Amino acid sequence: MTRARLVRVARTVLLLLVLVAAAYAVVRNWRDVSATVTHLSWRAWIPAFLILPVAIGCSTMSWQVLVDELGEPIGARRGAQIFLVGQLGKYVPGSVWAYLLQLELGRRAGVARARIFAATVFSLAVVVVAALLAGSVAVPSLVEVNPDLGALRWLYLLLPVALVCLHPRILTWAVRQGFRVLGRPAPDHPIRKRAVLASLAWALASYLAFGAHLWLLVRASTPVSVSVLPLAVGTMSVAMISGLFVFLLPSGAGVREAVLVAGLGPLIGTGPAIALAAVSRVLLTVADLVTAGAAAGLATLEQRRNGPYHGDPGIDADEE
Numbered sequence: 605m606t607r608a609r610l611v612r613v614a615r616t617v618l619l620l621l622v623l624v625a626a627a628y629a630v631v632r633n634w635r636d637v638s639a640t641v642t643h644l645s646w647r648a649w650i651p652a653f654l655i656l657p658v659a660i661g662c663s664t665m666s667w668q669v670l671v672d673e674l675g676e677p678i679g680a681r682r683g684a685q686i687f688l689v690g691q692l693g694k695y696v697p698g699s700v701w702a703y704l705l706q707l708e709l710g711r712r713a714g715v716a717r718a719r720i721f722a723a724t725v726f727s728l729a730v731v732v733v734a735a736l737l738a739g740s741v742a743v744p745s746l747v748e749v750n751p752d753l754g755a756l757r758w759l760y761l762l763l764p765v766a767l768v769c770l771h772p773r774i775l776t777w778a779v780r781q782g783f784r785v786l787g788r789p790a791p792d793h794p795i796r797k798r799a800v801l802a803s804l805a806w807a808l809a810s811y812l813a814f815g816a817h818l819w820l821l822v823r824a825s826t827p828v829s830v831s832v833l834p835l836a837v838g839t840m841s842v843a844m845i846s847g848l849f850v851f852l853l854p855s856g857a858g859v860r861e862a863v864l865v866a867g868l869g870p871l872i873g874t875g876p877a878i879a880l881a882a883v884s885r886v887l888l889t890v891a892d893l894v895t896a897g898a899a900a901g902l903a904t905l906e907q908r909r910n911g912p913y914h915g916d917p918g919i920d921a922d923e924e
Contacts, residue, residue, distance in 0.1 A: 648824030649883070652817050656891035659813030664688060666730060666806035670723040671715070673799040674779065674791050678715055678913055685903035686710045686720065688896040695889070713903075714913035718788040722779050727803065732766045734807035735845035738815070742838025746866050756842060756863075770804070772797050788916075811841045817887075818864070821880045826872045839867030861885065 661684075668683040678686075690706030703724055710720035736759060747754050768774060776794040783790045815837025822828055822836060843863035861881040868877035 649821070649887070652820035652824070652884075653887045653891065655813055655817050655820065656888060657895050659810045659817065660688070660891060660895050662806050662810035662813060666734075666803045666810065667723060667727045669799055669803040669806065670726050670730075671719065673795060674719045674723055675716070675916055678713070679906060681899070681902040681906040682713055682913060684895075684899035686713055686715070688892070688899040692892060692896055695892075714916060716788050716916040718783050719916060722782055726770075726775060727807075729766045729769045730800075730803045730807050732762055732845065733770060734804055734811055735841040736760060736763045736766075738808060738811040739838045739842035739845065741834045742842055742867060745835065745870075746839065746842065746863065756846065759842075759845065770800055772800060775800070811844075812837055814844065815840045818868075818880075818884060821884060822868060822872060825876050825880060828871065832871065835867065839864060843867070 664684050664687045665680075667687050668678070668680065671678060671683060686706055686709045690709050691702050693702035693705040703721075706724060707717045707720050711717055740760075743756055743760075746756060772795045779795065780790045815833065818840045819828070819833045819836035822832065843860040846859050846863050861878070864881040864884065865874065865877045868880060871877075872880070
């Protein structure tokens with residue numbers, strides 16, 4: 605068996621492992637929340653589920669804006685496949701698999717690994733800034749309710765660092781140095797401020813949608829007004845960014861739920877908060893699987909209609 609064939613087999617095995625891990629996450633949590641789901645009417649949880657693809661789509665666009673800024677635009681369908689299918693790797697312990705899978709999917713789609721890697725690193729800085737800005741509303745309340753979450757305040761030490769890293773001149777310098785080391789031609793223009801701001805705007809929109817998802821679940825359990833929406837947005841933002849840093853757990857399992865329970869407990873009680881946090885986990889996992897599957901199908905149609913992508917010369921998906 606040739607080296608190229610071994611690599612293709614390894615990629616297939618990794619993708620199957622990711623899909624199994626994601627499906628297992630649904631099954632594992634379903635037993636804990638089945639009673640809660642039974643008591644929730646479809647009018648309650650269907651809207652909370654339907655808004656998740658909007659949130660996921662905004663996250664995808666936040667990443668793709670940066671990918672397109674580093675070379676020839678790859679198209680929304682192709683970009684969604686790379687990002688969304690790759691993101692399923694977060695369900696395997698050690699979330700680094702998500703980023704490795706994105707690199708390989710990008711290469712197979714004809715996009716240079718250096719370009720995917722740079723965009724992913726930059727998007728992490730964008731995500732940190734967006735989450736901390738959105739979460740600033742909720743952190744004081746979370747810490748007051750649960751002093752054990754006081755460490756969340758230390759996350760804000762990352763905010764000035766991330767803001768500096770997002771300066772277009774810093775990003776341009778990093779891209780040129782990185783591409784030179786990896787033997788790839790640098791982009792033909794510096795990173796533009798409008799691209800960074802667009803990426804940040806998409807990221808903020810995604811956290812707003814994720815927060816709306818949480819608010820809709822809470823509203824299904826306890827009558828709450830729209831004034832609770834900012835707290836839901838902030839709580840969900842902090843929960844998701846906290847899970848990001850616990851990379852040894854699949855998709856931040858346990859950490860995100862702890863933050864959600866701390867935020868929701870005073871509103872609806874600890875028991876219901878635990879149940880809704882688990883329901884949210886299941887719905888988000890299902891949404892990840894659905895959007896990734898849809899993206900893969902649309903990308904296949906895109907390639908059949910318009911042929912392979914040739915924006916990054918010198919890339920051969922079969923060479924290693």
